[in-house]
Amino acid sequence: MKISIIGAGSWASAIASLLSDKNEVLLYARDRDLERSINEDHVNFKYFPKKKLSENIRATSDLKTCFENRILINAIPTQNVRRVYENTKEWLRDDQVIINLSKGLELNTHYRISEILKDIYGDLNFAVLSGPSHAEEVIDNMPTVVVCASEDLKLAKEIQNIFSRSYFRVYTSTDVNGVELGGSVKNILAFSIGMASGLGYGDNSKAALITRGIHEMERFASHLGAEPKTIHGLAGIGDLIVTATSEHSRNNRAGKLIGQGKSLDDLSKEINMVIEGIPTTKAVYELSRDMGIEMPITNELYKVLFEGKDVDQSVRDLMGRDLKNEY
Known part of the structure; x- marks a missing residue:
């Protein structure tokens, strides 16, 4: 499976590392130096300079390229979500899924991220992954338990299977x-x-x-x-x-x-x-x-x-x- 992660911060890198044992992962990194570091040195020098990333992890500064994959994971901070996605409406296909990792409410609108994305795209296949999970521990394969919520329980179970590992347990919920x-x-x-x-x-x-x-x-x-x-x-x-x-x-x-x-x-x-x-x-x-x-x-x-x-x-x-x- 090919999976895109929009963002290249610490949590994006940890989730990329988790998924890269079975999948090809593409990180969206606006910083060209960071893009080069991940692709050539297999290191995110900003957040995990001593951690070698899998060769299954690649980076791109071209956001449109990320939308070629069915599974899209949002790791952009909440206050930047609207700005990053507002011009991508025509890129999102009906079969694509957006899984959110970020937390918070948008200033002014007070929207949750699911509401921001629905405001941009209308109906979409959405899920949120959350729980007690520090990136610094997940990237070191320390036991972690989270919950995946989607109004579509079938989708939540699909994501549960994509993310679950021996050290990363995922429960499902419909309470987005x-x-x-x-x-x-x-x-x-x-x-x-x-x-x-x-x-x-x-x-x-x-x-x-x-x-x-x-x-x-x-x-x-x-x-x-x-x-x-x-x-x-x-x-x-x-x-x-x-x-x-x-x-x-x-x-x-x-x-x-x-x-x-x-x-x-x-x-x-x-x-x-x-x-x-x-x-x-x-x-x-x-x-x-x-x-x-x-x-x-x-x-x-x-x-x-x-x-x-x-x-x-x-x-x-x-x-x-x-x-x-x-x-």
Whole structure:
């Protein structure tokens, strides 16, 4: 099988590595130097400079070439999805499938990625792959479990078979909404938990943020039509745990830096990757505000990131909210 991955970042490279044992994989890389590095040296020098990639992995800077394959995997950051795909409508065939790896909500529209792509293409064969899965571990074949969601269960099962390996287990779901929303909100919560670490708070604080964050995630997703069981699964709690506790998490690292007094400008210099939690915080804050959904952690993070609120004061305000029953 020939598979295209739109993007050439760390997660795209890890998934390419996973699939390359049985398939020919084509990565879309706009950077000509990166294209040359992958094709000639079999190395993604930007993200895995010490990792040799399979010769079954090739790269191209020609996006149209990627659309020749039936299986298309999106690994473009959420805020760039519309710009990358908006001029490709006439290239997509009815038999083609788009599998999304990215997480977050689009600014202004507040759309999930499935909604962005439907806005561009109309009806399409879509699935989302999500769960607790750091690229740094997947590329080293460490045991990982994720979920693939599609409204078409037959398609979800097909993708399950394409991706499953002895070290990479894939479950299926039809709750696209829940999987996308869980993957979005967990980045906000991971950022907040990292911020608590940066302030020097201990395990008690982080456990409280994780637990109350799960309530917040479920409240938001359920209000938007997701199934609660999805939030309690791999795409919700599972992904939150790994993102909130791991040194590989860019959102957690970014939160720590903010907690230590760094600015948003400092983050881009110290973390050379997209931090989806920042625009997603803005999108989720605006959407929850407009829909009247209570999101105290998201609201406080928004005030810190976009209104300049003092981080310590934000935590004190969270702790000082009106007392009530846990549920």
